[in-house]
Amino acid sequence: MPRPTVPVTVPEAVLRTSIVERLFARAGDERPLFTHQDHRHGVEHTLTWADFAARVRVVAGELRRVAAPGERIAILAGQELAYPLAFFGALAAGLIAVPLMVPANPAQADRLAGVLADSGARLWLTSSAEVARLPAHEHVVVVDELTGPGADPVPVTPDSPAYLQYTSGSTREPAGAVIPHRAIVAACWQGSLAYAVDEGTTCAGWIPFFHDMGLIQLLCLPVFAGGRAVFMAPAEFVHSPVRWLRQLARYPAVFTAAPNFAYDLAADTDTGEDLDLSGVRVALNGSEPVRPRTIERFHAVFGPRGFPRAAHRPSYGLAEATVYVASADEEGPRSAVFDREALAQGRAVETEGGQELVSVGRPVGQLVRVVHDGREQPDGEVGEIWVHGPNVADGYWGRGDATAFGATLDGLGGWLRTGDLGVVHRGDLYVTGRLKDLIVIDGRNFHPQDIEAAAGEAHPAVRRDRVAAFGVSDDDGEGAVVVAERARGVEADDREVRRAVLRAVSREHGLTLRAVRLVPSGGLPRTSSGKVARSAAKARYGGNRE
Secondary structure, three states, X not given: OOOOOOOOOOOHHHHOOOHHHHHHOOOOOOOEEEEEEEOOOOEEEEEEHHHHHHHHHHHHHHHHHHOOOOOEEEEOOOOOOHHHHHHHHHHHOOOEEEEOOOOOOHHHHHHHHHHHHHHOOOEEEEOOOOHHHOOOOOOEEEHHHOOOOOOOOOOOOOOOEEEEEEOOOOOOOOOEEEEEHHHHHHHHHXXXXXXXXXXXXXXXXXXXXXXXXXXXXXXXXXXXXXXXXXXXXXXXXXXXXXXXXXXXXXOOOEEEEEOHHHHHHHHHOOOOOOOXXXXXXXXXXXXXXXXXXXXXXXXXXXXXXXXXXXXXXEEEEEHHHOEEEEEOOOOOOOEEEEOHHHHHOOEOOEOOOOEEEEOOOEOOOOEEEEEEOOEEOOOOEOEEEEXXXXXXXXXXXXXXXXXXXXXXXXXXXXXXXXXXXXXXXXXXXXXXXXOOOOEEEOOEEEOHHHHHHHHHOOOOOEEEEEEEEEEEEEOOEEEEEXXXXXXXXXXXXXXXXXXXXHHHXXXXXXXXXXXXXXXXXXXXXXXXXXXXXHHHHHHHHOOOOO
């Protein structure tokens, strides 16, 4: 049966604890906690609960010596055991962690400089493997080289800040969501209930630790639930997606998570290996729009190898809610087909031959509402998604404007305005787009991800996961532009590809595009989490040039 609609409240006893207390409660446990699969060197590195807690004490002791209470501490390590050591060490020292990444190109270096300036992080934590790649800095601590007796964890209050989660957008000024200690344990409790994560669960995957999904799914949730985490670097998955599949087949009771493109990539690069995926308990699909075709293709390829269809869990979340908001339940993915014209006008009406959307299910441990003009919308009416719960962040670091976090609905304050558009249909939440990305032409609403999906399927020369659609307004009025990366190794005339995209978007959405621009592979700007950055793409390609 679907998850009940009666709200479930996070227990007060949970909110009074901290994730660090959860760790040290198992400080004598000799079971494996974190395993790093290092494919570059062909080795694995594992720390038990006892080993990890002992090393966290050492990091915390050094940080208490060199940092002041409440100071922000930047984490600039790779996807390795040093990262969780740095993160939990900062929390155990009573400091505010700032999970970041070592820059790999000038754009990332510029963004890092902005985040460091915004957070005021004076001290950087890194590893011996990454220290040489860091920009010159006066205060760097290499956590895997520390020795000493260590220190006990510093007691913290539930509402004190634990870390700053910087969102992955690329054009606006960096904004760090302030995640308090109560939000971590609340989100982990919600996730453990929604995805049945317990002591026997293996949290497996490759999502980067600086990303909100990776931080919670691979670092915090296994510590909260008493389970285990097995991880690899994101680049190692992209280079060889079968590594992820082998990981899922190797361990029991797996809970994994990835954006939609990863499931497409895995199905596209299937090597035909005889893998047994029957041990996958949950495969969360989130962080970007979930495509019905992706679910069907992944199941067609890996269902015969044991992957349970019900394990595929479309989900919705965001950094400002400490990731988790809603998810499909144990029945697995559900979808509905809506009338395109009605949806463009803000109503969800089921029909045949319309637009199929995948449900992101229902919330656990928080309130989720669809709101328009300050009023909750009835089922079937589109509006902005609002969230209320102990998992919601306390605002953005250093910003007095709490508009996004201080909304009031039906006399209850503290609602998070997500900026995402959605609709409730038959009790399930469907995400339909972003308020800021909405394309409005002649009074009709078009969601860019729908246009991007049509364009991505229009021709083999277009990379499905590298398409940006955005609105433009000029002397010719309102219009829409598509920018698409060319797929490597596919020969096709540019005019033929553009015509195919124009036809597909016109056929699917009744929209004549202003322009279709084809760029080389890698030509579209992306966020730090790998998604196409529409606003940056518009800034780069939104002019009149072809």
